[in-house]
Amino acid sequence: MKIRKLIRDNNYNEYLMDPIYSRLLENVNNLNERIFQKNKLVNLQAFMEGFTFYTSLNYRSTPIDVLPRIISSEFFFKISNYLSARSYVLNKFIREVYQESSTPIPDWIIKTTPYFRSEMIGFSPPKNIYIHVYGADIVRLRGIPFILEDNLRIPSGISYSYKAFEYLTRFLPELSEGYNVLKPNDLEYLYDILRYVSGSKDPTIVLLSDGNYNSAYFEHRFLSDKLGIILAEPNDILVKDKEVVVKTVDEGEVHVDVIYRRIEDLDYLTPGLVKAYLRGWVTIANAPGTGIADDKATFVWVPYLAERYGMKLESVVQPLTFCLYEKENLEKVIDQPTRYVIKKREGYGGIGLAIVKDDNLNILKEIFKEYENFIAQEVLDFDTVVSVVNDSFYETYADLRFFTYYDKVASAVLSRVGIVGSRVTNNSSGGMVKPLWIIQ
Template identity: 35%
Template sequence: MAIDWQQYRCEEFHDELFKAPAQPRAAAKQLTDYLDSLSTADLAERRLAAELAIKVMGVTFTVYTEGRNVDRAWPFDIIPRVIDRREWEKTEAGLKQRAAALNLFIQDLYGEQKIIKDKIFPAEVLADSVNFRPQCKGMTPPNGIWAHICGSDLVRGGDGTVYVLEDNLRVPSGVSYMLENRLVTKRVFPELFETTNILPIDDYPTQLFDTLAAMSPRQGDEPNVVLLTPGIYNSAYFEHCWLAQQMGIELVEGPDLTVGDDDCVYMRTIYGPRRVDVIYRRIDDLFLDPEAFNPDSMLGTKGLMRAWLKGKVALVNAPGAGVADDKVVYTFVPAMIKYYLGEEPILPNVPSYLCMDPKQRKYVIEHLDELVVKPANESGGYGMLIGPRSTKAEREKFKKLIEANPRNYMAQPTLALSTAPTITDEGIEPRHLDLRPFILSRGDSTYVTTGGLTRVAMVKGSLVVNSSQGGGSKDTWIVDLENDMDPKSLIQIQSQSQSHKKNGNGNGGKA
C-alpha cells in the first residue's frame, strides 16, 4: 500500500492536506513528501507500531452496547491532520472570544438576567432548560468563571470556512486522547519531529493544574486538588486516571469525600481527613450531591453544593455551567458575543434552525431529508437524524418528536465537512473529520490547546465522527512554516527512507 498521491481523490470536498490532487498545502508538504517516500512494508510496520503502542499504553474507551460496557482499543489513523499556524492564530482568538462570552452569559443568567430583559435571549429558552440549576442563583464563582474547561467542536465547510458546531461545557472529555495521539505519532514518525516545526501540546496537564489551583479558596497555601470520577464503568474512566496521574493529584470517588460541620470538604486518608480545596469533577450536576440534586445518587458527596455555595471549595466546572451546553442556546452565542463584548464573532456558527419558532419548524419538517436534526442536550452522536441518509420511517418519527417538543430540537444544513487522507483496507481514502480544541479559562488569562482532538468518520461517506459511533482519531499538527527546520535535514532523512524502500526494508518497528 505504498502511497501514490496522484491517485488520492480530494476534489469533492475541502481537503486538509491537499488543495488539488498531488498538490499538498504548504503546511503539509513535508509530511506528504515523506509519506510518499515510504514503501508498502514501511507503512504496514508504522501502522502495526501504532496499534501495539496503543495496546501497551492501555489507551481504551468504553462503549455502552446491549446493556454491557465494552472496552475497546482507541481507534487511530497514523496520517496526521495538519494546520498552518497562521490560520490557527485566528481560530485560537475566536475560541478565547467565545469562552469569554459564554462565561459572562452564565454569570448573567444566575444573576440579573440582563440579556433576557434586553430581549437578546428568549426567556422561554431558559424556562425550558434542563441544565439550568436554580440552586446556583446569586452565586459568583472565583473570577466569575463557570466554565473553566470548554471543548468546542469545529468543522470546516466546503469553502474552507471554519465553523463552531457546538460547545461542550459540562464535563468535556477527550483531551487525554489528544495527548496520547501525539505520543503514538512520535513513536511512529520520530524523524518528522526533528525536521518539521510542529508546535507542542504536552504542557496541557500543567496548564490544567494551574487553572484548577487558581480557583482554590485558600490562596497563598498549596491547594489540595482532586479529580472526582463516577468510577470504573464510566466511558471516560481512562481519561480520569490519566489526567490525575499526569497532574499528580488524587483520583477520588464520591464516598472518598465528606463535608464537615464547618462546610469544608475533606478527603478520607489513612492518616485521617485532609481538606480538599478544588474538585475537578467529572460527574454530571444531578449526581454530584444527593442533598441538592438527585437524592438517590451514589456517585457524589452529600453537602458538596453547600460547601461550594459558601466558598469553602471550588468545583470545576461549576455546577450550572451546562445551561450554556445546549444546542438551542448555541444558536444565540454570536448575539452573546456582540452583547457582552461589543465585538463581531471571529468564528461563525453553523447556520441553524430553531424548531421552537413556528416558521423555522415548518421549514425543518418540510426539509427533513436535507437537514441534520439534533436534540438540545444529547451528546456522543446519539439522538440525531441525518436527513440525506435517513429512511422515510425515521423522518416520520422525528416529525412527531419535533411537534411534541419543539424546544428540544434544532436543525442545521448538511455541511460538506472537510476530509483528510486516511488509511483504510481499500488504501488511502478521504474521510470526513472535525476538531475539538480545549479552552482553559482562569479569569486573568485563557489558554487554548495547540490544535485539539481530531475525530474521523472511519466509514466511507459518513459524517458521524464520534468514537461511540465507530469513529477514529488522528494527531493534529499546528505547523509553524515561518520558523521551520532546515530542509537539508529533511532531504537527508527522505534519502535514507528511499534507500530503505529500494532495499525493501521498513523501519517502522524501530520507531
C-alpha cells in the same frame, strides 16, 4: 489505493487544498507499505497501554489514524483568539442569568433546559468564573473554520490528543521530517485555572470520577497522573465540619480546595457537595448550572450575546442554526429535512444527533412529539481528510476539538475522524483520533 490518487479524486480534501501537506505526502510515499504496518503497531501498542473507550458493553480500543492533520501556528492563534472571546461571552451569559436575574435569550430556553440550577441564583462563584474548561468543535469548509457546538459541562478528549501525538512521535518519527512541530505542553493551563480559583498557592485538587466504567476514565487517570492531582470517586468525598475532605490511602482524610468534576449528577452521587459549594467550603469546576450555556438552543443565540456584550467573534463562522420551538422553523425542516442536522438540545457524544441526509427519516417522528427539545443546523459538506484504515487509505470526515481553560487555548488539539462515509466523529459512534501538528 495510493494516497496521491485518492487526494486527486476528491476536490475538497484538506490534504489537496493546503500546501502545508506537500512534504508529509512525500514522507508517506517514502514509507510505502510500511505505513500500514506501523499503523497496526501503533494501535496494538495503544490498546496494550489501556488507550480505550468504555461503551455500555465493554472497553474497546480507541482507534488511532496515524496520518496527522497539520495546521499552521497562524491558524491556531486565529482560532485561539476567537475561542477566548467566545468563552468570555458564554461566561458572561451564565453570570447574567444567575447573578443579575436577567434572561437575555428567550426565557423558554432557560425554563425548559435540564441544566438550569435555581440554587445558583444570586451566588457568585470564585473569581466569577463558571467555565473553567471549554471544548469547542470546529470543522473547515474549503479552508474556512466553522464552529458546530460548545461543550461546557464535562468536555473530554484532551488526553487523546496527547497520546495520539506521542504514539506518532514514538513509532513514525520519519513523518515529521521537514517540519518544525510544536509539542503540545499546555496542561498547566488546566492546573493554573484550578489553582487560581482555589485562592491558595498550593491547593489540594481532586478530579472527581464515577470510576472505571466512565467512557472517559482513561482520561481521568491521565490527567490525575500528569497534573499530580488526586483521582477520587464519589464514595471518597465527604462533607463534614464546614469542609470537604477526600479519603486517601496514604494520608487518611485530606481537606479539598477544588474539585474538577468529570461527572454530571452531583446531587445523586455526592449528596451535600453542591450545598458545601454554595457555602464556600469548596470550589467546583465547571460550576453547577453551567449547562445552560451548553444547551444547544443557547448556541443559536451566541452571536447575539456577543453583540450584547460588545465582543467581536471573528475568523470563525457559526453555521445557520435554529430552534424548532417556532412553528415556521419546524416547517422548514419538515419541508426539506435533508438540508439539516437534527440535534437534541441536551445531547452529547453523538447521542440525539441525526443527519437526515445520511440517515433515515425516523427522527422526524420524534421531532413531532417534542419539537421544543430539538434544534436544526445546516448540513455542511466540510473538508475531508485522508485516513489510514487497515491496509488502505480512505477519504473521511474529521473535526477539530479545541480546549480552552477560561481564557487560554491549549496547543493540544484533538482531531476526531468519523468512520468511512459518516460525518459523525464521536468516539462513542465508532470514530478514530488523529494526531494533530501545529507547525511553527
